[in-house]
Amino acid sequence: MQFTVLGSGAGLPSKKSNTQSYILDVIDEINQYILIDAGEALQHQILHTNIKPSKVKNIFITHLHGDHIYGLPGFLSSRAHQGGENLPLTIYGPKGLKEWLTVTFEISGSRLNYPLNIIEVEHNSQIKVESFNISVYLLEHTIDSYLYVFTEEDKKGALNTNKLQEIGIKPGPIYADIKNSSVFEYEGISYNTADFMGPDIKGRKISVHGDTRIVPDSEYLSLVDNSDLIVHEATYLDNENEKAHQYFHSEISDVLNNFRDTRYNHLLLSHLSNRYEEVFLADIEKKLPSNVYLAHDFFQLPIPHRSRGNK
Ligand SMILES: [Zn+2]
Ligand SMILES: [Zn+2]
Numbered sequence: 305m306q307f308t309v310l311g312s313g314a315g316l317p318s319k320k321s322n323t324q325s326y327i328l329d330v331i332d333e334i335n336q337y338i339l340i341d342a343g344e345a346l347q348h349q350i351l352h353t354n355i356k357p358s359k360v361k362n363i364f365i366t367h368l369h370g371d372h373i374y375g376l377p378g379f380l381s382s383r384a385h386q387g388g389e390n391l392p393l394t395i396y397g398p399k400g401l402k403e404w405l406t407v408t409f410e411i412s413g414s415r416l417n418y419p420l421n422i423i424e425v426e427h428n429s430q431i432k433v434e435s436f437n438i439s440v441y442l443l444e445h446t447i448d449s450y451l452y453v454f455t456e457e458d459k460k461g462a463l464n465t466n467k468l469q470e471i472g473i474k475p476g477p478i479y480a481d482i483k484n485s486s487v488f489e490y491e492g493i494s495y496n497t498a499d500f501m502g503p504d505i506k507g508r509k510i511s512v513h514g515d516t517r518i519v520p521d522s523e524y525l526s527l528v529d530n531s532d533l534i535v536h537e538a539t540y541l542d543n544e545n546e547k548a549h550q551y552f553h554s555e556i557s558d559v560l561n562n563f564r565d566t567r568y569n570h571l572l573l574s575h576l577s578n579r580y581e582e583v584f585l586a587d588i589e590k591k592l593p594s595n596v597y598l599a600h601d602f603f604q605l606p607i608p609h610r611s612r613g614n615k
Contacts, residue, residue: 305330305456305508305607307533309574310349311341312599314539314553315371318578321601322349323371326535326574328454328510329355334434336361339379340452340512346375347382352602358387362433365397366514367449368404373397377408384417392419396431396438398448399424425450435459435507441527443516445552450514453527456507464500471495508532508607515539515575517552518562531568532607537575538598541588556588560596569610574599 306329313321323343330336337360350357357379366372376395383393395401402422409415425431427442427450441451463483465475473482473490482488486497511528512535519525528534539553548555556573563571576585576598589598597603 305333307510307535307572307605307607308353308355309572309599309601309603310346310353311343312574312576312601312603313343313371314537314575314577316578317344320582321576321578322346323374324366324575325349325375326512327353327355328512330436331359333456334436335359338433338454339363341366341372341514342374342376342379343371344374346379349601350379356387357383358391361391361393363393363395363397364438364452364512365395365401366452366512367445367447368398368400369447369449369515372514373401373404377405377412377414380405380416380420381414389417390419392421394421394423396423396425396440396452398450399426439527441524443514444519445515445517449516451516451524451528452512453531454510454512456509458507459505461502461504464502467500505609508609510607511535513537515553517549518554518558520562525562525566528563528568529566531566532610533570533572533605534563534566534568535572535574535599536563538573539575539577541576541580541585569595570605570607571596572599572603572605573597 308327308329310325310327311322313323317323322345324341325343325346326340328338330338337355339360401424405422425440429440431438435457437455439453443449443451463479471490482497488495488497509531510533511531515537536559537554538556538559540548540555545555545558585598
């Protein structure tokens with residue numbers, strides 16, 4: 305599993321940072337990419353990676369501001385010609401998404417040659433994509449903007465083959481049979497499979513926010529608690545707390561402060577305004593804890609399973 309930033313900027317694109325798009329690479333887990341938001345020039349950004357559009361099977365749109373969706377019609381149209389023919393795609397997003405896409409396709413005479421399913425979400429919607437459960441939470445922005453929390457299901461641990469050999473069972477197809485049953489018998493003695501299994505592999509949790517001002521709500525904070533990765537906006541970086549609140553965006557110190565009692569492995573601050581000079585950003589980044597990052601285009605973060613006992 306890996307998280308890739310395709311667009312890290314806020315509002316306007318610059319030569320260095322595109323508008324908002326992220327890829328959650330779950331090729332190893334469920335053989336697909338999950339696209340989160342689709343800023344303008346998304347297609348061009350993808351060309352700089354080895355992401356295959358045909359492998360994007362689910363798209364999550366946080367909100368309908370242009371810097372998060374203007375790349376969507378182009379991406380959907382091109383996907384058909386990039387190996388996506390007949391491969392279904394589902395898009396989740398706020399109310400209005402379906403109407404916007406329908407009108408856009410109608411007026412431009414675009415036709416897709418694969419099934420497209422558009423599902424409009426609301427606060428507390430629950431979504432399932434293979435082994436991932438996704439919770440939806442309404443944030444605080446000028447229009448409806450959502451947080452998506454992707455939680456991977458726990459997996460069975462590995463079979464303790466040493467222990468099986470100790471009771472005399474030699475490796476072979478029988479190991480698979482044992483793993484798939486709850487009890488097994490060997491030489492007249494019956495055993496519980498659970499006694500021969502390693503600990504369950506804990507599923508990972510990725511929390512991706514749409515634009516929002518700080519939400520100090522405890523129900524929300526417990527939803528994102530214990531994330532492997534939190535992605536949050538920080539449109540304002542320079543002691544502009546009041547302005548951020550007024551414009552329904554967030555300021556960096558407020559984000560850190562709001563998460564001070566929240567457990568996370570990594571925190572990625574994105575949606576950065578391009579009015580800040582690079583030197584200034586580098587200076588800010590130096591002062592951040594080592595597991596907090598400022599996003600830039602093509603930033604990548606592998607998200608391995610956490611070993612047991614980690615927070
Ligand atoms: Zn935005
Ligand atoms: Zn916005």
